[in-house]
Amino acid sequence: MSSAPRTATERTKLPYCHESFHNLQELRHSASLANKVFIQRDYTDGTVCKFQTKFPSELDSRIERTLFEDTVKMLNNYYAEAEKIGGQSYIEGCLACLTVYLVFLCIETRYDKVLKKISRYIQEQNEKVYAPRGLLITDPIERGMRVIEISVYEDRGSSGSSSGSSTTSSSGR
Amino acid sequence: MHLGVEEPIRECQYNQICTHNSSPMDTPHTKKKKIKRKWQVFPGRNKFYCNGRLMMAKQTGVFYLTMVLILVTSGLFFAFDCPFLASNLTPAIPAIGGVLFVFVMGMLLRASFSDPGVLPRATPEEAADIERQIDATNGPSGPGYRPPPRTREVLINGQTVKLKYCFTCKIFRPPRASHCSLCDNCVERFDHHCPWVGNCVGRRNYRFFYLFILSLSFLTIFIFAFVITHVILRSNRTGFLSISVFLDGCTVLEVVVCFFSIWSIVGLSGFHTYLMSSNQTTNEDIKGSWSSKRGKGNYNPYSYGNFITNCCAALCGPLPPSLIDRRGFVQPDTPQPAAQTNGTGACPSNQVQSHMCAQDQCIQSTKFVLQAATNPLLHSQPVILGGGAALQAKTSLGGPCSTLGPSQPSLPSSIPGLSCGGELMAVRDSEIHCHHHHQHFISPEETPSPPAALPCATHLGHHVHPAQLFDPASQDSLHEDSVRGLVKLSSV
Numbered sequence: 001m002s003s004a005p006r007t008a009t010e011r012t013k014l015p016y017c018h019e020s021f022h023n024l025q026e027l028r029h030s031a032s033l034a035n036k037v038f039i040q041r042d043y044t045d046g047t048v049c050k051f052q053t054k055f056p057s058e059l060d061s062r063i064e065r066t067l068f069e070d071t072v073k074m075l076n077n078y079y080a081e082a083e084k085i086g087g088q089s090y091i092e093g094c095l096a097c098l099t100v101y102l103v104f105l106c107i108e109t110r111y112d113k114v115l116k117k118i119s120r121y122i123q124e125q126n127e128k129v130y131a132p133r134g135l136l137i138t139d140p141i142e143r144g145m146r147v148i149e150i151s152v153y154e155d156r157g158s159s160g161s162s163s164g165s166s167t168t169s170s171s172g173r
Numbered sequence: 174m175h176l177g178v179e180e181p182i183r184e185c186q187y188n189q190i191c192t193h194n195s196s197p198m199d200t201p202h203t204k205k206k207k208i209k210r211k212w213q214v215f216p217g218r219n220k221f222y223c224n225g226r227l228m229m230a231k232q233t234g235v236f237y238l239t240m241v242l243i244l245v246t247s248g249l250f251f252a253f254d255c256p257f258l259a260s261n262l263t264p265a266i267p268a269i270g271g272v273l274f275v276f277v278m279g280m281l282l283r284a285s286f287s288d289p290g291v292l293p294r295a296t297p298e299e300a301a302d303i304e305r306q307i308d309a310t311n312g313p314s315g316p317g318y319r320p321p322p323r324t325r326e327v328l329i330n331g332q333t334v335k336l337k338y339c340f341t342c343k344i345f346r347p348p349r350a351s352h353c354s355l356c357d358n359c360v361e362r363f364d365h366h367c368p369w370v371g372n373c374v375g376r377r378n379y380r381f382f383y384l385f386i387l388s389l390s391f392l393t394i395f396i397f398a399f400v401i402t403h404v405i406l407r408s409n410r411t412g413f414l415s416i417s418v419f420l421d422g423c424t425v426l427e428v429v430v431c432f433f434s435i436w437s438i439v440g441l442s443g444f445h446t447y448l449m450s451s452n453q454t455t456n457e458d459i460k461g462s463w464s465s466k467r468g469k470g471n472y473n474p475y476s477y478g479n480f481i482t483n484c485c486a487a488l489c490g491p492l493p494p495s496l497i498d499r500r501g502f503v504q505p506d507t508p509q510p511a512a513q514t515n516g517t518g519a520c521p522s523n524q525v526q527s528h529m530c531a532q533d534q535c536i537q538s539t540k541f542v543l544q545a546a547t548n549p550l551l552h553s554q555p556v557i558l559g560g561g562a563a564l565q566a567k568t569s570l571g572g573p574c575s576t577l578g579p580s581q582p583s584l585p586s587s588i589p590g591l592s593c594g595g596e597l598m599a600v601r602d603s604e605i606h607c608h609h610h611h612q613h614f615i616s617p618e619e620t621p622s623p624p625a626a627l628p629c630a631t632h633l634g635h636h637v638h639p640a641q642l643f644d645p646a647s648q649d650s651l652h653e654d655s656v657r658g659l660v661k662l663s664s665v
Binding site: 036038041043044045046047082083084085089090092093094096097100101102104109110111112115141142143144145146147149 | 275276279280283292293295296298299302327328329330334336344347348349361362381384474475485486488489490491492493494496497498
């Protein structure tokens with residue numbers, strides 16, 4: 001009959017395949033999504049965007065603590081730079097106010113520029129550090145800057161039992 | 174939960190057999206499945222225009238009134254008063270008036286049409302992860318056990334702040350965020366929902382709102398002053414009787430509109446200047462979150478210390494991006510064809526297509542089933558408990574927005590409880606609702622130690638009913654979704 005797949009693991013890999021990791025073909029074809037780890041926001045400094053650097057236990061066997069912490073700290077630095085209130089932001093704000101904010105039709109805000117930097121950084125980290133370890137980081141902007149979502153993949157060859165946390169979570173986003 | 178998984182699988186297999194025999198009319202349909210933009214599937218109650226570029230609340234009637242008032246008054250001023258003033262006094266008057274008018278309209282449109290800082294709802298995985306964490310913290314609950322309200326405490330600059338869980342968005346709200354029940358969204362740094370602007374006022378559009386009311390107060394004072402000047406000058410020259418009736422009517426209209434607007438708008442600007450200089454939101458001020466009356470050592474942890482820095486930060490700080498990506502495309506849940514080879518079958522392509530179609534529906538159905546399964550559990554308690562602790566995020570409470578306009582010129586409330594109570598009655602009756610929506614736990618959680626808050630609490634008792642009115646409404650939409658999902662399941 002039809003070899004209709006249907007273990008939860010194999011079904012779950014399908015919706016995530018296209019999720020912004022086009023260059024990581026190997027991960028897509030040879031691995032299946034096992035789990036998703038969420039790094040929550042750290043609000044101790046107020047409402048600025050900052051993520052917790054606490055190392056999640058699920059990643060214990062997958063990646064070195066220092067590498068993970070470096071990534072999160074770098075991201076936190078980028079966000080701090082984007083939200084920095086200083087000379088440049090004042091100039092941008094005053095100029096925008098004077099032009100009834102029409103200037104933003106022509107130029108990009110500083111925040112947008114930094115967000116682009118962040119997404120390039122995440123892509124680079126994924127390619128160099130995380131994908132070789134079977135992990136993938138999702139850009140926080142795609143999750144409303146609430147969490148850093150790290151997808152944990154397992155080799156197809158290994159046992160298909162997932163760690164159980166993700167439901168058939170087929171919505172994909 | 175796993176039941177939900179297996180049923181769709183069975184359904185999928187059944188469907189495979191079905192569509193193999195039926196006409197392949199489904200396949201062209203699935204091939205041409207239209208990719209939607211995210212604003213078209215946005216879960217909140219918002220209206221979108223220009224293919225997702227502009228975003229407003231659902232009720233925009235009062236916004237059009239605002240536009241009409243400003244346009245008509247300014248139009249009359251420029252048409253009938255400016256020629257006289259330009260020729261008799263100075264042409265700078267219409268010039269300045271023009272600049273003010275353009276600024277006012279620009280800020281109004283910007284405040285009305287931009288995303289106030291809506292937080293997107295949690296993905297199912299995130300929601301499940303949070304649920305697990307909550308269960309781990311609270312421990313397993315029996316069937317009759319009422320779980321404690323979901324809160325997290327965090328220390329911000331030495332002040333303990335409670336983060337509340339939003340049942341609709343399935344997230345722990347960041348500090349200063351609140352759920353607007355009119356728009357059914359969580360909004361960052363939620364100030365209030367303003368019907369005059371037709372949108373929520375939050376992190377991303379507070380500065381536009383503030384500049385709008387500030388420039389509008391200058392404009393109304395400007396128009397008022399120069400209309401009076403015009404009338405005085407004209408009457409000095411020619412005497413009252415020779416002023417044409419038509420001009421009189423316009424003048425009267427302008428004067429009346431400006432007079433009433435000045436009181437409310439200038440008052441509102443003053444209030445918001447105070448809020449901005451102390452880095453508070455209307456929401457926090459009305460709740461008295463950082464008031465010293467709440468207790469010794471209660472201070473605003475977000476304030477930068479001096480009012481200049483606070484103002485600069487609010488007006489000239491960086492403009493954060495919109496988190497909801499309105500114009501992005503919804504990622505279709507299409508599975509990879511390569512991974513779907515089913516081996517046997519006379520028409521493998523058809524089977525793949527139908528299989529993909531089934532997959533899609535299975536995926537959607539599973540989502541709805543899961544939602545349907547979880548939602549009653551999440552939302553049944555608020556209805557049962559009524560005024561109890563775990564009220565859903567729709568509870569509307571708090572004093573009215575001070576932008577109710579001419580009828581209610583409100584000033585900063587130094588006694589939040591009393592003003593809250595007094596004005597609640599008025600709001601309840603008025604058609605134009607300006608709500609400060611935030612989840613408010615009435616009894617056990619918040620211990621209203623200062624007596625001023627008690628009148629507020631007692632008035633709240635009367636307002637459980639309107640609060641509950643919101644619950645069925647939101648429940649209806651959820652049930653609608655669940656029912657839709659179940660219907661889809663059965664059709665598959």
